[in-house]
Amino acid sequence: NNHFCHSFLVDQSCSPFCFRYVSVSGYQQANVVILPNHLANDFEAFCRKNPAPLPLLYRSQSGETACPPLARHADIRTDISQYYVYEEGCLVNRVSKQQTEHHGQWADMVCFYLGCSFGFEGRLKKAGVPVRNVEQGTNVSMYRTAVPCIPAGVFSCPLVTTMRPIPAGMLNAAVEVTYLNPLAHGAPVHIGDPALLGIQDLSKPDYGERVELQPGDVTVFWACGVTAIEAILSSKPSLAFSHAPGCMFLTDIPDSSPSSLIPPPSEGVDSPSTDHNLELIPLCFLVSHNPLLYSLASQRAVAKIRQLETIIGEDPGQRGIRALFVQDELLRSCLALSHAFSVAITTGFPTHYMHSPPDETDGPPGAIAMATMLLSLGKQVTLVTDRRALEMNRAIIDEAVRTGVLKTAIPLITFEDSGPDSALHFLCHHGDPSKPRYDHLVAIERSGRAGDGNYYNMRGINIKHLVDPIDNLFIAAKDLPGITTTGIGDGGNELGMGKLKEKVTTLMPNGGLIACVVPADYAITAGVSNWGGYAVACGLYLLHTCPSHQRYRKRGLVYLWYIFRRTAMFTLSVSLCLSLLQEESILSTLVRFGIRSGKTGHLAMEVDGLTFHPTHSDIITRLLEVTLGSTTPNL
Incomplete structure (x- = not known):
């Protein structure tokens, strides 16, 4: 994947969950989960039931290393700069794309490519909405919440969210831009007090890095594909792989492509028109000051x-x-x-x-x-x-x-x-x-x-x-x-x-x-x-x-x-x-x-x-x- 080679740098001084993110503009990105074939149907059902954190872009065939719908000439074994390796639900190793000792074990593995919120950051910037993590040169903050996902088969875990500080006057713009990108997690799932999600300390993200709020910013939370990592940890497969948080699979699909802007089904209409779906774009309203809550x-x-x-x-x-x-x-x-x-x-x-x-x-x-x-x-x-x-x-x-x-x-x-x-x-x-x-x-x-x-x-x-x-x-x-x-x-x-x-x-x-x-x-x-x-x-x-x-x-x-x-x-x-x-x-x-x-x-x-x-x-x-x-x- 020739877009990918200079996309990410690993900060070796950081924790295992912390990578230095360097923005890639113009292309859709994907989270990746690789599971044994016998768990694939359960995981696909888990994605279908939890579409915001796990928008499924592509499910490979067993042993398939290419990804034709998303990227030409891709090889999932080498197209991510850092992989996590799990055994029995425990993170046992971080593997760079040059390391190949696991390649022989992938014949019975199925790859899942999931939408990523980095895919809407370029659109936020075009709309004039500041993207604080990019401004600050950090990976986005990711938090494990107290909100349980809907279980499917062996998979059950808490929702993980990303947090991006958004100026209060730009909330509607941020909501509209991301609503129109459902394959990049869509509109926010919470705006306001982090404690309402069970997040007690914003300064200590579970994944990624701390992003500083500026005066007038409101904390806005989007569902995050790192939820899939939590699903691996809780289901304890004998062997599994994922991208390292922040080290994404970069597709060949421009983030302005119509295929990345698929509006969700509408209210009471099976095949909605574009104008009809524009009526469904959410508007944001302040509901409560204490605790802070928008709806x-x-x-x-x-x-x-x-x-x-x-x-x-x-x-x-x-x-x-x-x-x-x-x-x-x-x-x-x-x-x-x-x-x-x-x-x-x-x-x-x-x-x-x-x-x-x-x-x-x-x-x-x-x-x-x-x-x-x-x-x-x-x-x-x-x-x-x-x-x-x-x-x-x-x-x-x-x-x-x-x-x-x-x-x-x-x-x-x-x-x-x-x-x-x-x-x-x-x-x-x-x-x-x-x-x-x-x-x-x-x-x-x-x-x-x-x-x-x-x-x-x-x-x-x-x-x-x-x-x-x-x-x-x-x-x-x-x-x-x-x-x-x-x-x-x-x-x-x-x-x-x-x-x-x-x-x-x-x-x-x-x-x-x-x-x-x-x-x-x-x-x-x-x-x-x-x-x-x-x-x-x-x-x-x-x-x-x-x-x-x-x-x-x-x-x-x-x-x-x-x-x-x-x-x-x-x-x-x-x-x-x-x-x-x-x-x-x-x-x-x-x-x-x-x-x-x-x-x-x-x-x-x-x-x-x-x-x-x-x-x-x-x-x-x-x-x-x-x-x-x-x-x-x-x-």
Whole structure:
């Protein structure tokens, strides 16, 4: 392979896993694993199940030393500058290309050529994205993670990632460039805090060399072909070979060749067009500061969620809610919830203090829609309510289960402020901040604390005597790593709307008095708060059926896309947690329990003075049209 002769230098002073990398621009590179023939099928299956770290470029025949699809006149016995030799899963030797004592043992060996992230570095530079390891003249940093690959046969090991520091303002460019190179590991599998991958010390890479971050850089992790070395170490074959990390097989294929830019299968389409796949290029969004976490979603999914956000921002009740709108709060909340494992939801606004019960019909339907969707995605969900409303809400949940709106009862609990550490002990096991019970809190149409410590309805009436201090949970969560929060409201006096306090104070009626001062990380505003809950349920559906997002969530360790797509689309399309029949049933149940419309106090099928038909039914129909593409009669 005549491109290869001056590509790499061995630094003899380095550890066995450390080689000095000298950039080769213009050609695709490959990781190499050489295994006994009887393990070849297992390893190929392992590659297919873990396509991000192990994108299979070519599998040789037994004993084949050439590689016709990748390089002319290649001989794998000599075309890598340093090989590793393994016996019984132990690294026993490093062999240079001049050494030939193992050649006689290769007759029964099969060579696997796997894509390499060095193949996209030239494209990053062309896009103006700095490549720090090249700038610093080092090999890239590679880390063994705590993320298990999907096993196949005898092969099972942790995922290995490369890390490249990327300036925060260039993350989208880096994601797009690498997404378009799936055979060079594709888009990142993690952006943000290394500890979320189980990496405790960036200064000590398991392979390669340390790469220094510059001010403003974010750590970005790509799946790495060195995962194959971990597979050899764990499976313990009697004899195996690999390239030494950093010493790659150089192909004859230019990195600009169309064969290196094969977009992955698309959402719901078997043979996608180029334009269609461009809609699937991921966009990058900051989800959390503590710990630092970014997430990815396709341009198509993002566009649809923004459509949902526009729909729920309509204001038929003319409450002036548009003035509080902040773009992408819905999107960021949905992304955070998608990454969550355990969610606590609270609702309840006792605006009708003269009635019993004093609650309104806005809030519970949206809370139940979110809870049901989250449960269908395999997340734990808990509802938090006031003590005065505990039995009533338990009866409502039981009725929802009886009528089929809910498949199972949702745990219902209360919070009591019994001391300065009450919120901490509620949110975390044994009050330990490193062991949170919940990683996301959602408040929907929940009374929020004003600047004077009281709770007000929109008319400025103090209803503090009817409200438990659940706000304290949101206040405590701000200082607890790993817990994010969402507030959904339609007036500015709801829990979480403190993020928009200045706007509420200035622009909303009685804003100076009623404005909630307790913020959430994401403040979703809607013409009616229930609509915000419906939109969250729809947004979660869109993310669950977005391959770009699911690939990122699963660290690139996924089965063939068509299997995922069929199962996901079928199971969720038949159990989507939002429908006209369900929402009409929930509202009917609330009315039977004496819960009234917020604006008028009517004991009728309305929310905030707007009747279910045609106003709320129309909003639900339009949300479903965006989410599913069309509606069906049973919706």
